[in-house]
Amino acid sequence: MSSPLLEIKGLKKYFLRQQAFWQKWTGKKEYIYAVDGVSFSVNKGETVGLVGESGCGKSTLGRTILRLYEPTAGEIYFDGEKINDLRGDELLQLRRRMQIIFQDPFASLNPRQTVEKIIGLPLKIQGMKGRELSERIDELLEQVGLARVHRKRFPHQFSGGQRQRVGIARALAVNPSFVVADEPVSALDVSIQAQIINLLQELQEKMGLTYLFIAHDLSVVSYVSDRIVVMYLGQVMEMGPAEEIFSSPQHPYTKALLSSIPRIGKKNPSTGRIILEGSVPSPLNPPAGCKFNTRCFIKNKPAACFHEPPPLIEGAPGHYAACHLLG
Ligand SMILES: Nc1ncnc2c1ncn2[C@@H]1O[C@H](COP(=O)(O)OP(=O)(O)OP(=O)(O)O)[C@@H](O)[C@H]1O
Numbered sequence: 001m002s003s004p005l006l007e008i009k010g011l012k013k014y015f016l017r018q019q020a021f022w023q024k025w026t027g028k029k030e031y032i033y034a035v036d037g038v039s040f041s042v043n044k045g046e047t048v049g050l051v052g053e054s055g056c057g058k059s060t061l062g063r064t065i066l067r068l069y070e071p072t073a074g075e076i077y078f079d080g081e082k083i084n085d086l087r088g089d090e091l092l093q094l095r096r097r098m099q100i101i102f103q104d105p106f107a108s109l110n111p112r113q114t115v116e117k118i119i120g121l122p123l124k125i126q127g128m129k130g131r132e133l134s135e136r137i138d139e140l141l142e143q144v145g146l147a148r149v150h151r152k153r154f155p156h157q158f159s160g161g162q163r164q165r166v167g168i169a170r171a172l173a174v175n176p177s178f179v180v181a182d183e184p185v186s187a188l189d190v191s192i193q194a195q196i197i198n199l200l201q202e203l204q205e206k207m208g209l210t211y212l213f214i215a216h217d218l219s220v221v222s223y224v225s226d227r228i229v230v231m232y233l234g235q236v237m238e239m240g241p242a243e244e245i246f247s248s249p250q251h252p253y254t255k256a257l258l259s260s261i262p263r264i265g266k267k268n269p270s271t272g273r274i275i276l277e278g279s280v281p282s283p284l285n286p287p288a289g290c291k292f293n294t295r296c297f298i299k300n301k302p303a304a305c306f307h308e309p310p311p312l313i314e315g316a317p318g319h320y321a322a323c324h325l326l327g
């Protein structure tokens with residue numbers, strides 16, 4: 001088994017809630033527990049899928065890993081080095097090695113800049129200029145399936161899929177080894193989603209990339225992931241090899257996510273369709289005990305579900321779940 005490129009231990013990111021002026025008088029601070037103690041690793045060349053409903057902290061986790069947000073607690077190791085405290089030049093060097101592809105290519109590309117400016121910016125920051133810069137831009141455009149003629153165009157002159165190709169070219173410009181793909185296809189038509197996923201996979205093979213691939217449902221990550229991490233309200237509920245998550249999900253939340261995928265020709269391992277009631281509780285005031293307890297459909301739950309957070313237990317090699325019912 002290859003060594004981890006990324007390892008996080010007990011990673012937390014809390015946001016201080018913006019308060020109205022009268023609330024500030026009371027002096028009481030409120031926190032949004034967006035990521036609340038997450039540990040896992042991503043091996044070199046691997047794709048780890050990170051899934052969970054909207055608002056469960058996936059983007060916050062991805063951005064904290066990349067040091068775009070300062071972690072509240074916990075440790076981040078990249079290629080064996082602790083990166084929590086990197087600053088200045090060292091942080092700039094790290095940015096070359098870790099990049100992000102954003103969910104909404106339209107919102108993440110500057111509408112007033114041409115494609116060559118957008119893709120060229122990270123290269124310029126790293127000191128590239130002149131002919132070398134120009135040739136690198138052409139090379140990147142070709143790698144993502146665009147052409148030289150696209151250099152002078154603005155983001156609004158592209159289709160959604162092409163815009164995401166520009167976003168991918170920008171992320172890959174500095175030759176990173178690790179890429180957080182934050183819902184890279186959610187904003188695209190289904191027919192285009194497959195093209196972009198194929199492109200990401202081709203690039204992974206060619207460039208030896210390692211991906212953390214974020215999605216809000218399991219169907220997208222099923223195509224790409226070697227392992228899957230299932231998140232709920234800032235915590236990991238289950239993680240393990242992708243095929244095991246699909247064939248023998250352990251956590252009730254994973255079972256519910258799986259049962260919501262329409263499947264053709266395959267027997268659904270969960271018994272029937274599970275409809276989760278309500279929505280994810282607010283991360284301002286998460287439930288005590290297991291964070292999933294307010295929506296868990298298991299009848300006659302033990303008292304521990306309401307008082308004690310369940311630990312992540314390795315039930316099969318490399319397959320972990322956090323649920324009191326798994327003994
Ligand atoms: N910069 C911020 N300041 C304050 N709260 C934030 C910030 N970013 C995210 N949050 C809050 O943290 C929680 C997790 O948000 P996050 O964007 O990480 O979720 P997500 O899983 O990526 O959701 P989605 O699938 O909708 O993209 C949410 O309650 C969100 O409102």
Ligand SMILES: [Mg+2]
Binds near residue numbers: 183
């Ligand atoms: Mg998100």
